Amino acid sequence: MNQPDASLVEMLHYAQYLAEFIAIILVSGSLIGYLFYFGVIQVISGRSTRYRFRAKNEINVLWTASLGLVAAGAIFISAILIKDRDLTNALALSMKLILPLGFAFLVGSAINTYLRIYYPSILEDKLAKIRFKERKAPSGKAMRLLNEEEEDAYLTKEMIHEEELNHFDYDVWLDEDTKVTVIEKYVGNPNKLCPSCKFRTLRLESEEDEGKYTTQKYKCTYCGNKETETVEND
Ligand SMILES: [Zn+2]
Structure with missing residues (x-):
């Protein structure tokens, strides 16, 4: 095995420390950001203000915090992979840099899909709980x-x-x-009036295109009532 020159080894050593440092900063930043958001939710008074704040910010906060953690993970993996400092094999070294990038891309995409497609309905249930929580008179x-x-x-x-x-x-x-x-x-909101409880909380759950008609399934976030509507396609 060829002996890589000393300055290169030293540079890699430094890069590794730097990578670990950046990863720790990213993890701390993400966690502090999320905890700060969670703290703000706790101290907001008034349910409509809290509702608006969460509706507007929650997905962005979760996405930003996730990005920070994923980037930290990728940097941390890179730092571990270059630890052996075998610089003789350029292919192995480039694989070691591509691997963490692939990891970041896959995990990031999965989280993005979850937040864009699945999380909105989870958030809507949380918001409904804030809005319809029992209210007591003095x-x-x-x-x-x-x-x-x-x-x-x-x-x-x-x-x-x-x-x-x-x-x-x-x-x-x-x-x-x-x-x-x-x-x-x-x-x-785009919700329809629920015929059962008379609140505007009937939410579109799914839509199925059946050629001539579209079947829309609704569920009420207040009373759980389910409705199905068939509309003619243009
Ligand atoms: Zn209802």
């Missing part, structure tokens, strides 16, 4: 969430108009004893 009694038919009596004309345009969706919580209400404002 007396300690549970307030009642009014449905789309009942709530209009407590909304202004402008609010009703905004709901009709689907710009915003208002939730009205009523304390039956004192008639005190709490109104929460949400960004309008």
